[in-house]
Amino acid sequence: MLLLNDHVFKQAWPGLVTGKLSDVAGLVVAPPVLGLLLSLFLADRIAAGTSVLLTGAGFAVVKLTPAGADVASAAWSVVNGPSGVLADPADLVALPALGLAWWAWRRVAAAPPLPDGLVSRVRVLVAVPFAVLAIAATSAPGDTVESVNSVTVADEGGTRVLIMTDRRSYTSPSGVGDWTPVPETPESPPASRQRKTEACVPDDPAHCYRVHGDDLSDHAMSAGEGRLLGVDETTDGGQTWRTAWEVPAGRWPFVLRQHRFPRGFERPDELASVEVLVRAVPGGHEVFVANGAEGLAVRGVDGTWRRVPVVVAETGLEIRPVPLTAFGRGLGEEITVAGLIAQLALLIGMSVAAGRARARTGRGLAAALPAGLLIVCAVPLAGLVPLLSSSNATTGPGLVVALFLVGAGIGLTMTAGVLRRSRVLVVGAAAVLTGLAFLSPVFGWTAGRPAERDIAIGLGLVAAAASLVLVVAAGWWAGRDPVQRPVLKDPGWPPPPSPR
Incomplete structure (x- = not known):
């Protein structure tokens, strides 16, 4: 229900029902997942009750207090990309769904135990990843700043900044806050107008600004990189232009992946500088740029550029520019690749160990077989992740x-019975280090060092290849002392010598 509602129902039928449906489904699914973690330390009944109470208390704090909503937004943004959680007491109507979660626990507790521990482990391995993916899968934000203009207010003796989102219009005297919704009227919607992609300083017609997003063709979209979010400036009437502000090309992939556009960038006008406003103010002029899902870019009187959010609690509007650097954010794709690299390293290490074990005992293929079969299944599983989440870049699903x-690979390999489990763990640890070696430069890229993603990926592959030496050494060591199976002898063989 979480997956269908966030990715299908909300887009097809936006409104109160689909808005509350995710809350209801989340309150049913979250306690079992939290209870599974708590059951590692607490008794089952205590873990179940505690998980229901914690889920309800956390949901109430988030929906009743702005501070709780801010903490939830920050925490959710770490694992799922930029996310906004709003305090809305009306959402508390979903709390009775916790009773359904508790009823499900009571049904499970009253049922006879599963006959085989393996069946229980398989159900956990199958159900938990999909449950976590469903909880982490949220719909893509739809609000964008589509245009920016000015409006004269006679009572105030000046102008206000007017922006239009895909739902309604807002005005602000400063253009950086204090947004007020424009009253809705039953009149027919205004006719579409051409966007103002270039504007000049009122007192200096030769000093003008133009947006980079004026060309939104497929070619410009693919070649523009960070230049889709940017502004050019001229002081000689357009004879020469220079970049006044833009998102650096090296940070463009990081910005792009933090916006949860499903499987690609299909609507470039939602993440581009599309319209510009220049307003004369005492001491100089200000520039306001409509950046779609990135909110606004504003140049102050002192010439300093900054990206500003557009937040209106009254209507639930929240459009925030994503950070250019944020350690560990938006690495779902790379973390999934790191898991595949670790699994491949485990297969290499176990193959080396199996070869040496076979030389000593005549058997060893079973040691590497589980890792090989799992990596064959891992590739389609990794491709399925983007279908279950709003983007393949969010950290949580990856x-x-x-x-x-990694856990299933090491666990299945330990059950093969060819190598000692302690030695399999050593090989598994070396494989995990290989995956982490690949991720280290990529984590640095999210923090801005290096600035280019391709450089980080190249450094990560080099580091992972170098770590394979440790994996091979661990596998060679693990195969040195395989498990010796006792040889069963027939008590009637060999036959006693016949009397002469």
Whole structure:
């Protein structure tokens, strides 16, 4: 229900019902997932009750207090990209759904135990990743700043900045806050107008600004990189132009992946500088640029550019520019690749160990077989993740897949019975270090060092290849002392010598 509602129902039938449906479904699914973690330390009944109470208390704090909503937004943004959670007491009508979660626990507790521990482990391995992906899968934000203009207010003796979103219009005297919704009227909607992609300083016609997003063709979109978000400036009437502000090309992929556009960038006008306003103020002039899903870019009187959000609690509007650097954010794709690299390293290490074990005992293929079969299944599983989440870049779903692959690979390999479990753990640890070696430069890229993603990926592959030496050494060591199976002898063989 979470997956369908966030990705299908909300887009097809936006409104009160679909808005509350995710709250209801989330309150049913969250307690079992939290209870599973708590059951590692607490008794099952205590873990179940605690998970229901914690889920309800956390939901109430988030919906009743702005501070709780801010903490939830920050935490959710770490694992799922930029997310905004609004305090809305009306959402508390979904709290009775916790009773359904508790009823489900009571049904499970009263049922006879599963006959085989393996069946229970398989159900957990299958159900938990999809449950976590469903909780982490949220719909893509739809609000964008589509245009920016000015409006004269006679009572105030000046002008206000007027912006239009895809739902309604707002005005502000400063253009950086204090937004007021424009009263809606039953009149027919205004006719579409041509966007103002270039504007000049009122007192200096030779000093003008133009946006980079004036060309939104497919070619410009693919070649523009960060230049889709940017502004040019001229002081000689357009004879020469220079870049006044833009998102650096090296940070463009990081900005792009933090906006949860499903499987690609299909509507470039939602993430581009599309309209510009120049307003004369005492001491100089100000520039306001409509950046779609990135909110506004504003040049102050002192010439300093900054990106500003557009937040109106009254209507639930929240359009925030994403950070250019944020350690560890938006790495779902890379973390999934790291999980595949770790699984491949485990296969290499176990193959080396299996080869040496076979030389000593005549058997060893079973040691590497589980890792090989799992990596064959891992590739389609990794491709399925983007279908279950709003983007393949969010950290949460990628982390779930990576942990599942590494944990299942090591666990299945330990059950083969060819190598000692302690030695399999050493090989698994070396494989995990290989995956982390690949991720280290990529984490640095999210913090701005290096600035280019391609450089970080190249450094990560070099580091992972170098770590394979440790994996091979661990596999060679693990195969040195395989498990010796006792040889069963027939008590009637060999036959006793016959009397002469």
